[in-house]
Amino acid sequence: MQQSGLSPSTVAPSHGRARRLAVVTAAAVVAVLLAVVTVVAVQANFASFALPAPPVTGTATSTTEPHATPPGTGLAVGSGRPFLPAPEDGHISEGTVVTPDDDDVPAIARMDPTVLAALREAQTDAGAAGIPFFPVTSGWRNEAYQRWLFEDAVERYGSEEVARQYVATPERSPHVTGDAVDIGSLEAQLWLIEHGSRYGICQTYANERWHFELATEPGGVCPEMKADATA
Numbered sequence: 001m002q003q004s005g006l007s008p009s010t011v012a013p014s015h016g017r018a019r020r021l022a023v024v025t026a027a028a029v030v031a032v033l034l035a036v037v038t039v040v041a042v043q044a045n046f047a048s049f050a051l052p053a054p055p056v057t058g059t060a061t062s063t064t065e066p067h068a069t070p071p072g073t074g075l076a077v078g079s080g081r082p083f084l085p086a087p088e089d090g091h092i093s094e095g096t097v098v099t100p101d102d103d104d105v106p107a108i109a110r111m112d113p114t115v116l117a118a119l120r121e122a123q124t125d126a127g128a129a130g131i132p133f134f135p136v137t138s139g140w141r142n143e144a145y146q147r148w149l150f151e152d153a154v155e156r157y158g159s160e161e162v163a164r165q166y167v168a169t170p171e172r173s174p175h176v177t178g179d180a181v182d183i184g185s186l187e188a189q190l191w192l193i194e195h196g197s198r199y200g201i202c203q204t205y206a207n208e209r210w211h212f213e214l215a216t217e218p219g220g221v222c223p224e225m226k227a228d229a230t231a
């Protein structure tokens with residue numbers, strides 16, 4: 001080996017290079033660690049920001065209702081979950097146009113008759129105002145479907161507490177009792193928000209522009225909206 005012949009004067013600079021190399025290596029390791037920590041922090045920040053976003057934020061461009069097209073509708077196929085909502089559970093599949101007149105659709109047929117009658121009357125009058133019909137994205141749902149929606153929301157939002165802000169439990173959902181309807185077009189939603197009280201129909205949750213219930217007498221005043229489904 002060549003080292004055996006090296007004098008002390010040639011060894012010393014070699015040690016110096018080794019020290020510099022060690023310093024540079026340590027600096028590089030620190031830089032990489034900092035980069036990793038930064039990336040993780042940014043991702044965590046993004047995740048914590050993105051997760052609580054509601055399925056539909058109420059923007060004017062959004063005309064679909066999250067209950068009818070839950071995030072799990074597509075995911076559940078491969079999720080291993082045994083239940084998938086079917087029309088007989090009250091499910092209205094995305095792309096299917098259903099109106100309050102569709103008696104052959106369980107989501108409509110199993111709604112409370114009084115609620116349905118009020119909705120049909122409103123729809124008729126809205127027609128004169130240029131709203132062709134009320135597209136219903138969800139009406140009656142059975143318990144299994146509602147539970148599936150809720151469990152899907154728990155997965156999506158990470159906790160039951162947050163999920164309850166967007167999806168009611170089967171025990172609390174007015175959809176399960178047939179007392180609620182979700183309307184899928186913005187113009188129909190806005191018409192109902194403005195004129196629904198004539199028929200006793202009111203938006204009941206401030207964070208669900210599409211969700212209506214019979215909440216006052218025809219011609220009455222709608223009660224103050226609840227903030228969300230937890231209220």
Ligand SMILES: [Zn+2]
Pocket residue numbers: 067138175180181182208210211212
């Ligand atoms: Zn609803």
